[in-house]
Amino acid sequence: MSETPRIVKEKSMVVQKKMLAAYYKGLASTGETGQKVVYTFVPGNLTELILSFGAQPVYPEINALQSGMRKKSMEFIRQAEKMGHSEDVCTYVKCDVGMMLKGNVGPTGETIPAPDLLLCSYTGCFTFMKWFENLAKMYDCPVVMLHVPYRSAGEASPAMVQYVVDQLRTRVIPALEKVTGRPYDEERLRTMLGLAAQAEDDMVYCFESAKNRPSPIDGYFAGVYYIGPIFTAFRGTEECVTYYRSLREDIDERIARGLGPITPEGQIEKEQYRLVVEGPPNWTNFREFWKLFYDRGAVVVASTYTNVGGSYDLGFRHDPAHPLETMARYCMSCYTNLSLPQRTAVLSNYVRDYHADGLLVNSIKSCNSFSAGQLQMLRRVEEETGVPVGFIESDLVDPRYFSYANLKNRLDSFFQMLDQKLTPGESDA
Amino acid sequence: MKHQRLDALARADRVLNDLSYGYVQDWLGRGADRHAVGYLPIYAPREIIAAAGMIPVGVFGAGDALDIVKGDAYFQSYICHIPRSVIEMALDGRFATFSAFIFPAICDVIRNLSGMWQMNFPDQYVKYLDYPQNFDPEVGGRFYRRELEDLLENLVRISGREVSDAELHAATARYNENRRLLDRLYDARSRAPHNFPMSEVYRVVRAGSVLTVDDHNRLILDYLAAAEAEPLPDQDRIRVYLVGAFCEQPPLGLLKTLEQAGCALVGDDLLLGMRFIRGDVATEGDPLDALVAAYLTKCGWSSAVYDGDNPREDKLVEDVRACKADGVIFCCPSFCDPALLDRPMLQKRLDEERVPYASFQYSENTGQFQVIREQAGTFSDSIKLWE
Numbered sequence: 001m002s003e004t005p006r007i008v009k010e011k012s013m014v015v016q017k018k019m020l021a022a023y024y025k026g027l028a029s030t031g032e033t034g035q036k037v038v039y040t041f042v043p044g045n046l047t048e049l050i051l052s053f054g055a056q057p058v059y060p061e062i063n064a065l066q067s068g069m070r071k072k073s074m075e076f077i078r079q080a081e082k083m084g085h086s087e088d089v090c091t092y093v094k095c096d097v098g099m100m101l102k103g104n105v106g107p108t109g110e111t112i113p114a115p116d117l118l119l120c121s122y123t124g125c126f127t128f129m130k131w132f133e134n135l136a137k138m139y140d141c142p143v144v145m146l147h148v149p150y151r152s153a154g155e156a157s158p159a160m161v162q163y164v165v166d167q168l169r170t171r172v173i174p175a176l177e178k179v180t181g182r183p184y185d186e187e188r189l190r191t192m193l194g195l196a197a198q199a200e201d202d203m204v205y206c207f208e209s210a211k212n213r214p215s216p217i218d219g220y221f222a223g224v225y226y227i228g229p230i231f232t233a234f235r236g237t238e239e240c241v242t243y244y245r246s247l248r249e250d251i252d253e254r255i256a257r258g259l260g261p262i263t264p265e266g267q268i269e270k271e272q273y274r275l276v277v278e279g280p281p282n283w284t285n286f287r288e289f290w291k292l293f294y295d296r297g298a299v300v301v302a303s304t305y306t307n308v309g310g311s312y313d314l315g316f317r318h319d320p321a322h323p324l325e326t327m328a329r330y331c332m333s334c335y336t337n338l339s340l341p342q343r344t345a346v347l348s349n350y351v352r353d354y355h356a357d358g359l360l361v362n363s364i365k366s367c368n369s370f371s372a373g374q375l376q377m378l379r380r381v382e383e384e385t386g387v388p389v390g391f392i393e394s395d396l397v398d399p400r401y402f403s404y405a406n407l408k409n410r411l412d413s414f415f416q417m418l419d420q421k422l423t424p425g426e427s428d429a
Numbered sequence: 430m431k432h433q434r435l436d437a438l439a440r441a442d443r444v445l446n447d448l449s450y451g452y453v454q455d456w457l458g459r460g461a462d463r464h465a466v467g468y469l470p471i472y473a474p475r476e477i478i479a480a481a482g483m484i485p486v487g488v489f490g491a492g493d494a495l496d497i498v499k500g501d502a503y504f505q506s507y508i509c510h511i512p513r514s515v516i517e518m519a520l521d522g523r524f525a526t527f528s529a530f531i532f533p534a535i536c537d538v539i540r541n542l543s544g545m546w547q548m549n550f551p552d553q554y555v556k557y558l559d560y561p562q563n564f565d566p567e568v569g570g571r572f573y574r575r576e577l578e579d580l581l582e583n584l585v586r587i588s589g590r591e592v593s594d595a596e597l598h599a600a601t602a603r604y605n606e607n608r609r610l611l612d613r614l615y616d617a618r619s620r621a622p623h624n625f626p627m628s629e630v631y632r633v634v635r636a637g638s639v640l641t642v643d644d645h646n647r648l649i650l651d652y653l654a655a656a657e658a659e660p661l662p663d664q665d666r667i668r669v670y671l672v673g674a675f676c677e678q679p680p681l682g683l684l685k686t687l688e689q690a691g692c693a694l695v696g697d698d699l700l701l702g703m704r705f706i707r708g709d710v711a712t713e714g715d716p717l718d719a720l721v722a723a724y725l726t727k728c729g730w731s732s733a734v735y736d737g738d739n740p741r742e743d744k745l746v747e748d749v750r751a752c753k754a755d756g757v758i759f760c761c762p763s764f765c766d767p768a769l770l771d772r773p774m775l776q777k778r779l780d781e782e783r784v785p786y787a788s789f790q791y792s793e794n795t796g797q798f799q800v801i802r803e804q805a806g807t808f809s810d811s812i813k814l815w816e
Contacts, residue, residue: 152557340544
């Protein structure tokens with residue numbers, strides 16, 4: 001682990017890095033441009049709506065995970081714990097609170113502007129509400145709550161859709177109008193939703209390319225590294241459509257050439273295991289964590305975490321013909337807003353559709369929304385599909401809960417289980 | 430009268446110490462068309478359940494009375510304790526005679542427990558009751574009304590008989606009486622905490638999570654009468670408001686420890702759901718609209734309810750002042766996001782108001798109270814000596 005090899009990147013990774021750098025630079029210059037800043041969350045994000053008002057969205061959990069990847073989260077978490085936050089609670093919250101207390105210097109070293117509006121999209125995570133209640137005490141700005149009902153009975157009922165639409169009409173849109181000084185422009189929103197749908201088609205194509213053998217992508221590590229992130233901040237823009245079209249072309253080329261996924265240390269030459277992963281990744285040791293997989297030729301062909309911003313591969317597409325209704329349905333489609341039976345079915349279907357050899361749960365210490373119930377889901381998927389299942393534990397951005405040796409031991413055992421299950425030659429068929 | 434106080438407490442204990450819900454089984458045995466409906470913390474509209482001819486049963490876990498074996502296989506170590514004891518009890522068949530379960534929207538753990546219930550106990554009707562975080566009657570109110578209609582429709586489906594408005598009004602009236610009696614009990618406790626120790630009041634209140642509302646009303650009246658007739662001797666204790674224990678309940682030993690350490694509990698959010706609606710619910714007009722209006726306008730402050738323009742730290746300070754508390758104890762279950770994420774905000778406000786506070790965490794099966802005794806004792810001494 002001591003030698004750090006040169007990091008290998010694909011064309012799309014370079015493009016997405018530039019886009020994100022420009023995004024953070026744009027944020028840092030809102031003081032001069034006068035552009036309004038809206039803090040909101042990835043699940044249930046109303047990116048097109050915010051952008052249609054000419055405002056800039058900021059996603060605190062993305063700032064937190066970026067801080068984790070850049071080894072800054074521990075300092076922020078300690079700062080939040082000093083002011084009374086418990087060790088037990090969500091580390092995204094503490095990282096964000098600590099970052100704010102330390103001057104709100106973002107992951108790229110530039111200051112993130114204070115919000116003009118806190119838009120609490122309360123979708124699939126109860127802690128979101130507490131998070132923004134805490135921020136509301138720290139920033140002097142209005143807060144608007146969008147309560148997105150949970151799909152406990154499976155589908156989104158007409159009453160649930162109506163409830164979200166009513167809130168958009170009576171709360172969210174008026175709040176955006178007031179903060180930006182612009183009127184609601186439904187035609188502009190429709191155009192952006194149309195662009196979102198185009199990007200959604202291509203993004204789903206990219207993720208579903210993992211059904212190929214070998215898979216040309218890693219649907220978890222690469223999924224959160226360069227396939228998914230652009231989507232949240234740029235959805236509804238031409239730039240986003242262009243990015244996913246280009247990524248799709250890159251992937252098509254890899255499929256045509258029979259290439260496996262690219263990793264920071266180059267391409268995986270031999271796809272040894274095909275895995276489905278449930279749960280967020282660890283960010284503080286992201287590369288070390290990924291390496292535990294790619295060193296063994298383990299490729300994640302599908303993951304649920306890439307659906308927290310919307311379950312597009314389950315069929316959802318933004319529909320410009322019904323702008324508010326489609327945003328309501330989008331919010332309710334996010335993975336952590338699905339019932340446990342639905343989440344279990346998603347996992348079982350992934351195992352079958354992507355011809356996975358096993359299911360691995362990365363259980364996150366500070367994310368009850370994901371973690372509560374995972375052991376039940378694990379057993380049920382094992383019963384339904386017959387594949388071996390594995391269980392590891394880490395945390396989002398608290399490095400105290402990343403134990404390399406423990407993870408390696410557990411993963412080694414899991415890979416041994418897979419070896420016993422797989423007949424020779426099956427995994428590279 | 431002393432034995433009458435003990436008799437009332439014994440009636441409460443018989444219910445509370447019976448993890449097989451013998452009282453509920455007896456009630457069910459009195460008619461083939463009877464049903465039991467379990468509900469998790471914090472709040473459930475028990476009026477609807479009772480009006481449907483069913484018995485609402487509050488499920489608060491097993492406390493320290495059950496060794497958890499199976500439950501630990503369902504939940505990671507960093508998830509609070511209540512779901513593992515609830516699932517343990519369920520797997521042991523303790524809820525086998527229940528027809529339905531309500532999981533109120535309070536946190537992600539209880540939410541996901543509703544899904545586990547759907548997977549493990551498909552014969553029981555599972556209702557995740559999504560309380561609106563929007564308090565506009567035309568928006569959140571309309572949504573909540575539909576939630577209540579859905580609950581009622583499914584209870585009617587289970588029982589096979591319609592529920593009239595008159596039955597809903599009658600049930601609401603009985604729960605109004607219950608709310609009034611609980612207010613009376615809490616007022617009495619606040620006025621004379623030595624005579625209404627929390628270790629007693631808590632049992633009397635919690636018994637209402639299992640007893641029918643009429644039996645509970647009688648129990649409260651009997652306890653009040655016995656306590657008022659023969660008061661206990663005064664004690665030299667500080668007056669404390671306890672915050673954070675609204676869902677997973679602390680073991681009774683913990684409450685006794687606080688009192689023994691010199692802290693008289695004069696305000697708290699224990700068993701908050703029993704007192705969630707403050708005041709009467711209307712007993713005329715549309716009964717479901719009345720319950721909706723009560724939720725929108727009369728629900729107390731809680732970590733599970735978006736506080737928006739009505740900050741809960743203001744409410745805490747108001748409550749602390751109203752019950753003349755000398756200080757606040759934050760007594761939160763480990764890994765409870767709603768309580769623990771509220772704590773820094775509430776503490777900041779108490780600092781501003783110069784209200785002293787202490788904090789600790791527990792789980793429902795905490796068995797060692799020495800550290801808490803020392804902490805609470807130090808807190809009590811510091812207030813007695815320096816304030």
